[in-house]
Amino acid sequence: MTWTQNFTPITDNLVLSSLAALIPILYFFWALTIKRMKGYIAGITTLLVALAVAVLIYGMPAGKAVMSASQGAVYGLLPIGWIIITSVFLYKMTVKSGQFNIIRSSVLSLTEDRRLQALLVAFSFGAFLEGAAGFGAPVAISAALLVGLGFNPLYAAGICLIANTAPVAFGAVGIPIIAMEGPTGIAAMEISKMVGRQLPFLSAFIPLYLILIMTGWKRSLEVLPAILVSGFSFAITQYLSSNFLGPELPDILSALVSLFALAIFLKFWKPKTIFRFASEETAAAVEPLSTAEAETKYTKWQIFHAWSPFLLLTLFITIWGMNPIKPALSGHYEGNNVLLGGINEIGKLLTFQIEVPGLHNEIIGSNGLPIAAFYKIELLGAAGTAILLAAIVTKFIAHMSAKDFYSTFVEAMKELAKPILMISTVVAFAYVTNASGMSTTLGMTLAKSGDLFPFFAPVLGWLGVFITGSDTSANLLFGSLQKVTALKVGMEPVLALAANSSGGVTGKMISPQSIAIACAAVGLAGRESELLRFTLKHSIFLLLLVCVITFLQNGVLSWMIP
Numbered sequence: 001m002t003w004t005q006n007f008t009p010i011t012d013n014l015v016l017s018s019l020a021a022l023i024p025i026l027y028f029f030w031a032l033t034i035k036r037m038k039g040y041i042a043g044i045t046t047l048l049v050a051l052a053v054a055v056l057i058y059g060m061p062a063g064k065a066v067m068s069a070s071q072g073a074v075y076g077l078l079p080i081g082w083i084i085i086t087s088v089f090l091y092k093m094t095v096k097s098g099q100f101n102i103i104r105s106s107v108l109s110l111t112e113d114r115r116l117q118a119l120l121v122a123f124s125f126g127a128f129l130e131g132a133a134g135f136g137a138p139v140a141i142s143a144a145l146l147v148g149l150g151f152n153p154l155y156a157a158g159i160c161l162i163a164n165t166a167p168v169a170f171g172a173v174g175i176p177i178i179a180m181e182g183p184t185g186i187a188a189m190e191i192s193k194m195v196g197r198q199l200p201f202l203s204a205f206i207p208l209y210l211i212l213i214m215t216g217w218k219r220s221l222e223v224l225p226a227i228l229v230s231g232f233s234f235a236i237t238q239y240l241s242s243n244f245l246g247p248e249l250p251d252i253l254s255a256l257v258s259l260f261a262l263a264i265f266l267k268f269w270k271p272k273t274i275f276r277f278a279s280e281e282t283a284a285a286v287e288p289l290s291t292a293e294a295e296t297k298y299t300k301w302q303i304f305h306a307w308s309p310f311l312l313l314t315l316f317i318t319i320w321g322m323n324p325i326k327p328a329l330s331g332h333y334e335g336n337n338v339l340l341g342g343i344n345e346i347g348k349l350l351t352f353q354i355e356v357p358g359l360h361n362e363i364i365g366s367n368g369l370p371i372a373a374f375y376k377i378e379l380l381g382a383a384g385t386a387i388l389l390a391a392i393v394t395k396f397i398a399h400m401s402a403k404d405f406y407s408t409f410v411e412a413m414k415e416l417a418k419p420i421l422m423i424s425t426v427v428a429f430a431y432v433t434n435a436s437g438m439s440t441t442l443g444m445t446l447a448k449s450g451d452l453f454p455f456f457a458p459v460l461g462w463l464g465v466f467i468t469g470s471d472t473s474a475n476l477l478f479g480s481l482q483k484v485t486a487l488k489v490g491m492e493p494v495l496a497l498a499a500n501s502s503g504g505v506t507g508k509m510i511s512p513q514s515i516a517i518a519c520a521a522v523g524l525a526g527r528e529s530e531l532l533r534f535t536l537k538h539s540i541f542l543l544l545l546v547c548v549i550t551f552l553q554n555g556v557l558s559w560m561i562p
Helices: 014-034 039-056 062-096 099-110 114-132 137-149 153-163 168-184 188-195 199-215 217-222 224-244 250-268 291-297 300-321 325-329 338-349 383-397 402-415 417-436 438-468 471-489 493-505 512-521 528-554
Strands: 351-355 374-378
Touching (some): 014 438, 014 528, 039 438, 039 512, 039 528, 062 300, 062 383, 062 417, 062 512, 099 114, 099 137, 099 250, 114 153, 114 250, 137 153, 137 512, 153 199, 168 250, 168 471, 168 493, 188 493, 199 217, 199 224, 402 417, 471 493, 512 528
């Protein structure tokens, strides 16, 4: 039995309906920032609030509301939860095998300075992982690495979430941009060009902003040359690749150029003073290795061997994201290659797409068409499986016993039980919000801003990523609405679509999924409220920058629109 979404359920009043749609979101913020609930409790109760609003106010049948929540919960387990489990497992393997001591030493051989370590690991290496995998892997791996180097866990998680702003729009091999082409009819290349004329401003600024957060203005100026090398090498490459190559490679190329440019630069330039955190300056703190010790203690082969788990992770994730390998892993390959054909058959056996009972094609959306709903499970094609394979190869490289391998995996699973529960519940909340029409109500309200819509267009993306945890999902959710509204107010549609994606990147650091992933990676399950309070103000500030850039590009800087 079908049900038609109603976007103005309260007396056909859009404002009142929007206030109702805000209830679950405001509750979540209250639960974490004011009440300081543990993350999984906040997630469960927010889901219950969303279900209540969907059923009692939006008139969604209770069965359909519950089934939409189940669809989100499954997606929260796979691929998202699977990536977190395998990422943390791989990191734990490097620690238990003793390889992380060598990794730590190799980073210190470049610099002992915490500011520069943040640029190398959180900004450049994290951006590379975002470009290759996305779905939480960048924050999970880079935050764990920073903790291993000696960063405070909460601080490491916050820094990595903020650093992840620069690459999100082109994350997971350009999928957020490519996804918009279908529902909007605007070529992905054109959207890529426009995003590539917005985000580089943010990308060039993020390294400076990170160091300002860490140390303040005076200490930031001490490493300004390194900041400029890191930010501008990334931003220039991001602009060139997005405008001349397309949306697939900007993150990977920008991250590699930035990483190597800064590493080479640090071979010839060092800051006058080494910055360490206050806790490291106390007598009780463990002093990090001196640069000289780090350079002489291990051979190049030992360093390469220690880094090999993350090199393997990079290799497998890159392969998993390549065409035509990616469709073959999911059983969708249509070519004639014998090897890929064999992989495709395995992929078919390990890919499940099951209609959600009572939900599939039983909700009529804003376009008057039924909405498909599937439990989609890709066991072979999931990025987490690529990371698991890297871990299996690492077992042999690190000469880890089968017993230690198994016990480390079990340990990771136990530690991540509550964070995964939070992730599943907040994704379930996102699916209920979308299926009931609450998300569309909020989007329609912002679209009523008229001549100020170019300023508020990025807010839609920000809101979408907060709700869904994904720039891809936010672009699919609000892409058509952005295009239609832009045409009404005389704004170039491609600018509105780019604004949705660019605004969305600033919402990633406060998304409940991202917060849960970051806390899980650094062993801070239950302290999600602290991390949200740390990132919230930075999210709003960076969003305002994107709003201003979009507003100016709609007017005085309209020559920047392709």
